[in-house]
Amino acid sequence: MATTSTQRFGRRLASSVSRRRLSSSAGEIAVQRSQNPSLNLCSAINQALHIALDTDPRSYVFGEDVSFGGVFRCTVGLADRFGKSRVFNTPLCEQGIVGFGIGLAAMGNRAIAEIQFADYIYPAFDQIVNEAAKFRYRSGNQFNCGGLTIRAPYGAVGHGGHYHSQSPEAFFCHVPGIKVVIPRSPSQAKGLLISCIRDPNPIVFFEPKWLYRLAVEEVPEHDYMLPLSEAEVIREGTDITLVGWGAQLSIMEEACLDAENDGISCELIDLKTLIPWDKETVEASVRKTGRLLISHEAPVTGGFGAEISASIVERCFLRLEAPVARICGLDTPFPLVFEPFYLPTKNKILDAIKSTVNY
């Protein structure tokens, strides 16, 4: 269906159509397909937070406007059910929110902090990088803030402009001591968020806000966790490996389908956890295909794609049949009027797939 719309309406619409197509090909979810309700990503996050608060009385949710449900309605109903001592609004002070969360977590609690947009996380950068990430190391394991999970919606929405569209994940991937996790779909979001909350390390969890309402799929109702630092092959192929995460995967999936029509078989990998990342799965795939393409919305220079590229070249140098391709955001600030030019759209990926395979 998406393919026909692509042909009919051209490139610009195609990218928004393709955002809707988001499948979870995880086997364990497919099995239960018939009896689970369909949820969008926002509701899946909401369910995960309900479960987290329900299963651990020492867990807390806080951030700007969260007790009213938050600007994206991800925290709806939590304050009513768990009370305002466990779900509460903070003032507008990101640095304070994260620092407070570190202290709360240091006392053995699960602090689930929300930063309203990933673009607003920079005032908290010092707390995350200098305080959260190094607390365990520099105290010789006396203290840690492993219970801290920072949720932040990231990425393009089609019209977000400079300060509601950024993908800042690479900054945090440069920081040993924290984990960075990004889900691609509702069922993934639920399982990964619960894992992040229960993981004994501080985690930055970026949520693809474009998919909050657009991505809908069946999500198991029960409490389940998906493993961190495990990538997943969501589409098998033999000619080229594509690696991505979050909302970008749906674009890449579209490109894979189009490439298939041209006789190119693409393998698509969802990295899920950016640090520490699952090199083995990517390496195994590249050993099979001999080619690698990485795609993310953040600017190409210094993006996390660079790290993946370098690592895979180190491991698979003699097996590679073409240079590693990176199809990413441009090296400009996230633009207001040129978003479709800035973004790594399906056709840019498709072009790169072809030129890499025909290298």
Added chain:
Amino acid sequence: MALSRAASSTPHANLLKPLAAAISSSSSFFRRSISTDTTPITVETSVPFTAHRCEAPSRTVETTGQELVGFFRLMALMRRAEIAADSLYKAKLIRGFCHLYDGQEAVAIGMEAAITKKDCIITAYRDHCTFLGRGGTLLEVFSELMGRQAGCSKGKGGSMHFYRKEAGFYGGHGIVGAQIPLGVGLAFAQKYNKDESVSFALYGDGAANQGQLFEALNMAALWDLPAILVCENNHYGMGTAEWRAAKSPSYYKRGDYVPGLKVDGMDALAVKQACKFAKEHALKNGPIILEMDTYRYHGHSMSDPGSTYRTRDEISGVRQERDPIERIRKLLLSLDLATEKELKDIEKEVRKEVDEAIAQAKESPMPDPSELFTNVYVKGYGVESFGPDRKEVRAVLP
């Protein structure tokens, strides 16, 4: 056009003279040509100022018929422009995020009336009307909102990023509270250059809880900088009422060692008086905080209906009791400086101006795609990779 006229119509009221008692009698004598009456009149502010560590200025404000009509016209224009922006956003002609100023017009107007274009203003993302107050045109406003070349930031900034360098408007900033230290930096440069001018750094009650404010305040006080920190208290930081977010919502006192003044931000004349006072204070003694008690009628942004965290009664109550435009309208009528019809005509003119500006802005082309790569660095270093034409990677070095 009318905007710049109104903005530059700051009367050179001679403050040293005893306040003129020539109130309504003289003005009714001269009645007619409503907008040119420059006979000094004095008006009492709605409520007294509340001061912290300083002596409050007098409640008696000097003004003229011309100034009041100018206030009315520009505020009506701002109101109309914001309402038009609301519809344009809903029609998806404005993308990005959009924050409207209607309700708070008196702050922008009163501030301009007390200062000159040598003084600097820096604000957050609710910046459309501050820009208009600094002499920006409607065409620039609507073009920028719709991302067109004729916009004040060439269509590259959008709603939150209006700038007007020639009028000392250092713009709209997107991150809550981030503009306040910048304002202090501006003030340092002004002091160093012996400009005898001041900087107004505007922020909201939500931003008042950001740590950056206190860092900036300390620097400004430490070095006696001519910085005026203006807290536009509209009582809601996004969806959170001030008292839920601030232990002490007396923002004018929160500078502790920095003097402060609480002002009725719905009364343009009170704002004018306070800003005049603050400028004199800042040039002599260093920073001061002005808390403007104001109100926004719209929600925080276009995705906020603005009615979930406050009652409709509260909003309509403010509209009826405290509306800044209605206040000036009543004043003009009671002083017999204008008739109902004349004011209605002004509103009609303003509506037409706004409609014309929108039509014109729609004609303005989008920026050229190559603009995506300009202004990143001085000479526009950027990698033109895989543009819409899907050409190969090309690097442009300075």
